[in-house]
Amino acid sequence: MIHRIEETTSTNDDARDAKYRHGDIVWAERQTAGRGQRGHKWSSAEGLNLTFSLVLEPRFLPAGEQFLLNEAVALALTDTFAQFGIAARIKWTNDIYAGDKKLVGILIEHSYSGQTLARTIVGIGINVNQTEFDPALPNPVSMAMVAGRTFDRGEVLEAFRRHIGIRYAQLELDERETLQRDYRERMYRLGERHTFRYPDGTPTEASIEGVRPTGELLLRHADGTLREYLFKEIEFVIAGK
Template sequence: MIYHLDTTTSTNDDARDPRYRHGDIVWAEHQTAGRGQRGHQWLSPEGENLTFTMVVEPRFLPVTEQFLLCEALSVALTDTFTAYGIETRIKWTNDIYAGDRKLEGVLIEHNYAGATLSRSLLGIGINVNQTEFDPSLPNPVSMAQLTGRRYDRRQVLETFERCMTARYEQLEHGDRNALQEEYRRRMYDLGVRRTFRYPDGSLTHAVIEGVRPTGELILRHDDGALREYLFKEIEFVLRK
């Protein structure tokens, strides 16, 4: 069920309420403290975009395999944009790009029950109808900017709900290899030599080879060595 709120601190905060169960979506027009990855704040003008959280309860999924849920979500988001004729790619770990520009942001938060997940909050912000962005943002783009038309946001949300339900069922039914291959096939700049930055600010150049089922990005460096990196161990240097 979709719950539509006027204002909340963040939809992930609101979705912690146990009254929301598996498959429910909390959608807010305005967040006073929206969050993104790496501690960034997520800002969105009221009435233009989608800011929402989907609650899932993947009790079948071991903690060590939680990246599979990230893959299911990322692939579902690309499915959603494909439904509107927008070609996208997945920038590791779960940003969705059209060309070199970012269409959405994701913040996933998990609860655990021993060795498995118990409840996960899939916080998502999609740039739908916004046409002007804060110039301090590095590379945003919206569906409206890409296609020259405005969208019914609830319809977009319902399209995502259908796509995510299908990909989640694929994961739940054990079709994990196919899901992982879809994620890899849709990766942004797969096979391309890119510049990356380490946490200390130093740079390296490497070719994107893929991603491990546990989430590590696989890079082939200029010396020929294959190395693997977890989230926050390395980041893309954006093209200008």
């Protein structure tokens, strides 16, 4: 069920309430303290975009395999955009890009029960119809800017709900090879040589070869070595960002 509210601090905070169960979506017009990855704030123009949280209860999924859930969510989003004629790519780990610009931000928060996941809150911000952004934002883009037309936000959300249902079913049926293959094929800059940056600012040239089932990014460096990186161990270098 979709629960629509006018204002909240963060839909991820709201979605923790036990009254929301598996498959519920909390959609807010305004977030006063929306959060993104790496502790960043997520800002969105009122009435133009989608800011919502999806509640999942993947109790069948071992904690060590939680990246498969990330893959299912990212793929459902790219499936959604494809339905509306927009070619989107997954920027490891969770951002969705159109070209070299950010279309979606995702913040996934888990709670655990022993060795498995218990409850997952998937916070999603989709730039839908906004065409003017804060200059301080590095590289935003919206569906409207990419497609040259506006969209019905409710229609977009319903499309996502259908597609996440399909991808989540693949996860439940242990179709991990399908999820991993599709995720790899839709990775942003897959197989292209680009500059990346280490946390200390040191640059390195490498190309993306894929991602481990546990989530590590696989980079082939200029000297031929293949190395794997966890979140925050390597950063993309993108013009204008």
